[in-house]
Amino acid sequence: MLKIKILVADSIAASAVEKLKKEFDVTEHHYSISELIEVIEQYDAVIVRSATNIPQTVIERGIKLKVIGRAGVGVDNIDVEAATNQGIYVVNSPLASTITVAEMAFTFIMALSRKIIDANNETKAGNWPKKHLMGSELFKKTLGFIGCGRIGSEVVKRAQAFGMNCIIYDPYLPQEIFQKMGTEQIMDLDEIFARSDYITIHALLTDETRNMIGDRELSLMKPTAFIINCARGGIINEQALYKALSDEKIAGAGLDVFSEEPAKKNILFGLKNSYVSPHIGASTVEAQIRAGEITAEQVRLVLKGKRPEFCVNLHELDKK
Numbered sequence: 001m002l003k004i005k006i007l008v009a010d011s012i013a014a015s016a017v018e019k020l021k022k023e024f025d026v027t028e029h030h031y032s033i034s035e036l037i038e039v040i041e042q043y044d045a046v047i048v049r050s051a052t053n054i055p056q057t058v059i060e061r062g063i064k065l066k067v068i069g070r071a072g073v074g075v076d077n078i079d080v081e082a083a084t085n086q087g088i089y090v091v092n093s094p095l096a097s098t099i100t101v102a103e104m105a106f107t108f109i110m111a112l113s114r115k116i117i118d119a120n121n122e123t124k125a126g127n128w129p130k131k132h133l134m135g136s137e138l139f140k141k142t143l144g145f146i147g148c149g150r151i152g153s154e155v156v157k158r159a160q161a162f163g164m165n166c167i168i169y170d171p172y173l174p175q176e177i178f179q180k181m182g183t184e185q186i187m188d189l190d191e192i193f194a195r196s197d198y199i200t201i202h203a204l205l206t207d208e209t210r211n212m213i214g215d216r217e218l219s220l221m222k223p224t225a226f227i228i229n230c231a232r233g234g235i236i237n238e239q240a241l242y243k244a245l246s247d248e249k250i251a252g253a254g255l256d257v258f259s260e261e262p263a264k265k266n267i268l269f270g271l272k273n274s275y276v277s278p279h280i281g282a283s284t285v286e287a288q289i290r291a292g293e294i295t296a297e298q299v300r301l302v303l304k305g306k307r308p309e310f311c312v313n314l315h316e317l318d319k320k
Helices: 012-021 034-043 056-061 080-085 096-114 114-125 150-161 175-181 189-195 217-220 238-246 284-301 314-319
Strands: 005-008 027-029 047-048 069-070 090-092 142-146 165-169 198-201 227-228 252-255 273-274
Touching: 005 012, 005 034, 012 284, 027 080, 047 284, 056 080, 069 284, 080 090, 090 284, 096 114, 096 150, 096 198, 096 227, 096 252, 096 273, 096 284, 142 150, 142 189, 150 165, 165 175, 165 189, 189 217, 189 273, 217 238, 238 252
Parallel strands: 005 027, 005 047, 047 069, 069 090, 142 165, 142 198, 198 227, 227 252, 252 273
Antiparallel strands: none
């Protein structure tokens, strides 16, 4: 009997690959889209991270495909609708990077507060500009959340440990969650912008959230306030943010994500009051190991005819 075949198209933890190899025929290789279209019919499952896209053209050729695994949270690079139409499970690892991304968001909050990057650069340049590096404490400051799922709730814990007041806009959370976290529920998004000393974004990129933060929303912020985005690029309109930062309408921004990635060039890169990084929120050794192992286990469950724990289209497939 032919062994079930899995394609690991992007690099995942070696421990995860080794576990799969005990039961399945595993190939590790990165293909271009055109190459993937030619070979995908051989495989029962494919595992990717963010480098490989799985569009409809690939899915339609995957006549044996039962499951697509995404070693990470977002499935932007997978045509989930096409997979669902073909009865293919799309699984991911939503818990893998929760702590890691939460720590990244809080790193930006702290770095912006104390102007750490500026201090580093000035000191190494032989300067000693203490008067120009006056920071601000987090204690008793208000941290506003746009969205507050698993990652946001971990940021809440860290913020509260620093004595911050957390206010949250998330229309999808039940009221008891806010009470349990000891946070304030905000029903009007404008209030988040007006009251917050720091704003952190923890929302998905959808038609509803794309460019949801523009000129009007940024104009509501305090001139001393900061905005942080470690969620998805495109939620903040970058032209509007550039204008707000250039005109010093807000104090600064911390960005790990951009509307177009890889972001080799971006209008925000030349601004001193923007701190940026190349989408490394989930890039820790621990998170990458967890992502690979969790995704591999989800794929294994599907291939063994069992119900996966983390499946983004399970509800739709159940209807079929």
